[in-house]
Amino acid sequence: MFKSILFTTAALGVLSACSNTNQLEVAAENDWCISGGTIYTADDDKPIVEAVAVKNGKIVYVGENVGDWCNSASFNNLREINLDGSAMYPGLTDAHGHLLGIGLREVTLNLEGVNSIKHLKEKVAEAVKTTPIGETIYGRGWIETHWPEKRFPNKLDLDDISKDHPIILERADGHAVVVNSEALNLSGINMSTAAPYGGAINKFDEAFGIENENKPDGMLIDNASQLINDLLPKLTPERKEEAYIIGANLYASRGWSGIHSMSVDPDDIVILNRLADENKIKIRVYNSVDVNNPNELPKVLNNDDLNSNELIQTRAIKLYADGALGSRGASLIEPYSDDPTNSGLMTLKEKEAKIMLERALKEGVQVNIHAIGDSGNREVLRWYKNAFDQIPHADRKITDPRWRIEHSQILHREDIPLFSKYGIIPSMQPSHAIGDLYFAEDRLGKDRLAGGYAWRSLIDSGSIIAGGTDAPVEIGDPRIEFYAAIERKGLDGFTSDAWYNNEKVTSHEALKMFTKWPAYASFQETKIGTIEIGKTADFTIFDTDILEVQGSDILNAEPLMTIVNGKVAFDALN
Ligand SMILES: [Zn+2]
Known part of the structure; x- marks a missing residue:
């Protein structure tokens, strides 16, 4: 539901009184004065403010009562927004999605x-x-x-x-x-x-x-x-291009200012940069690329010439250690409760993983490995630890590799503290929990689920969590992810003992899972992730405060505006 009067000047399409530039020149880039609602910063020192000002794409003011401050400064193409009760957040980032697949889903x-x-x-x-x-x-x-x-x-x-x-x-x-x-x-x-x-x-x-x-x-x-x-139908470059544009626009319209795109074909990086240059992709895309040859990591990694548009970054590889829970491919320590002859599958050999991991550490490449089952996760934790032990700091391009385990879904309770101990980031998708928990008890039994989707335990053990959606596996909607993380109930309100309600997170933690923590998990924390002076203006505005409303009301909030780098990526009123 949209509120009646929202953006006073924006709705009228005029520039405000304190603009000092040519009004005909409607540049894509605006300076901004935003006030009149609740603004969450994801910054613990100042978690909620009333006003933010932006100049040349950078945040220049965070505090109360922006009016006087805006009047006193010189702005270009100033756009004033009166939130009028709606709420603003640092730009929301989906830390695990498949942008090409998100677009292809719309045409398949x-x-x-x-x-x-x-x-x-x-x-x-x-x-x-x-x-x-x-x-x-x-x-x-x-x-x-x-x-x-x-x-x-x-x-x-x-x-x-x-x-x-x-x-x-x-x-x-x-x-x-x-x-x-x-x-x-x-x-x-x-x-x-x-x-x-x-x-x-x-x-x-x-x-x-x-x-x-x-x-x-x-x-x-x-x-x-x-x-x-x-x-399979052939994926021509034209079809890919179309899908990327559709996916990125759909995402901006849902309130996402960025995505960590997984399992990306290294050849697509050229396409993505061109589309961003042409202003056809307006959100940030942080790529984890596939590796075709374990002995040679793709050349697009950490390559500034090939990643020339600042929205597009490519410094990670994506590997798969096991399968998924639903199809009983997730690798388990003990057999499936509903198939005692089956313990799942490892899909990556340790020997090959070792070659790639050691190479990645030397070259400063982030490694993001898919692991769902408790055995899959235990193996990856061990592989990461072995690589860290093997390659001394002097031989590494960066000392702080920030490797991730994608999904980190079913963990042996004893393995939970290893994430923070080794500096490994669990990258998790709250919607998976509320989709899987209906059948996960059949697959695993209640006891094993004590380490399943264990957000609270991971945070309490000192980890951050990069929050994602895994779209197009899931829908890719921030409202569903916030609801799942905060409520840990089915969309129909269902819950049971086996859902381990104690593993849910607070609304402020949910916000960090989709803002500050993905920024860290993509080496961009000095630039995005919180609303602080000096950072880039990436914002998401909803008509309803999704941190304040309860239960399924979160699902009824409407995205109103997505701003990336000070530019409008989505505007519900235009
Ligand atoms: Zn995925």
């Missing part, structure tokens, strides 16, 4: 919200109608955990819809696909195909009849999904 068959296998089939059948025979149908976003059929979809379900199109449907977590017989045949996958390292080709059991038993059922887990890569 979207299976989010599908609530049964029957519903899935209906959605895909619609796509079949408009797709020429032989062309791949690719959709993403399904998740079966609430479905009445209580099983994964399989190739027989999809064969009912079409045997003339390869059908590939990616699970919401990106860690499994289900495909039809045509896709299996075209990829040469049959009974005797061996799964690649870190992958599984699921097979039918006897319940599906003697004619199907032991044959691939169409579910390909983790690395096995690479077997069908040749059938």
Whole structure:
């Protein structure tokens, strides 16, 4: 809901009385005087103020009663904002998302919200109608955990819809696909195909009849999904460009001033810089790139020539240590409670990790490794520790590597203090908890969940948490993340003992998870993350104070404005 009168001068589209420049020259860059609402700074010395002034993209005043101060200073293109009861925060950053995937989701068959296998089939059948025979149908976003059929979809379900199109449907977590017989045949996958390292080709059991038993059922887990890569729609540079623009604009409109984009193709860095130069990407993008050859880290890392636009930064690599919990690919110390023969998968070999980690430490490259299961996390903690022990400070490009574990989802309680002890940053997504906790007890049992999504315990042990969304795995909405972090309940209000309510965080901690702490986790804490004099003007404005309202009211707040580097990235009133 928008409030009636918000931005007094902005709404009228005129420059204020204290402007001293040519009014016709509507530059993208403004100076700002912002007051009249609650302004959270994420700075412990002065957590809430009433007024902020910005000149040349930098914060020049933080305090009370901006009026006199603004009148006395000389500004260019001054835009005065009367918050009128709405609230402003340091620009919110999603510390773990996939910007390309966020954009692609908007232009791909979207299976989010599908609530049964029957519903899935209906959605895909619609796509079949408009797709020429032989062309791949690719959709993403399904998740079966609430479905009445209580099983994964399989190739027989999809064969009912079409045997003339390869059908590939990616699970919401990106860690499994289900495909039809045509896709299996075209990829040469049959009974005797061996799964690649870190992958599984699921097979039918006897319940599906003697004619199907032991044959691939169409579910390909983790690395096995690479077997069908040749059938996926080609990602041309044009399609990528379109997706990046759509994703970045969508994000700005949700109140995000920045994203730590994960699993980025090193070739995309050129595209991202150009799009930012052309003002088509207006939010900050901090990239973690894929590594194709363990013996050579990508050249785009820490390369100022290739990262020429200040919004685009690339100094991290992204690796995957294990799979995901939903598809039982997360690597566990003890087997899954609902599958006693399975302890999940490690998807990265220690030998290869060691080469990359030691190289990264010498070259000043940040390492961000995906780990979900308690064993996956324990292994990565050990690998990081070994690399730190192996490479003396004198041989490192930076002494403070700030390596991260992406997700840090299920931890053995004994491992929790190791994060702060080794200086490793847990990068966590509150929405995963409130999505997963419905089924996590089945997978893990209640006792193991004492170390699950353990935000409070990690903070109390001295860690900071880089807060993210993992979009497009999750929706990528700051309101949902704040709600999840502060309330730790389902969007329907559900909770139970196994959700460990004591692991929720305070509203001020939630703010830091999406402002100050991601700034530190991306080596940008001297520039962004808090509202302090000298820092860059990155702000997010909501019509409702999401730190003050209770419960699901957070979800009804509306983003009004996103300002990055003193420039408007999103403006709900224009
Ligand atoms: Zn991710």
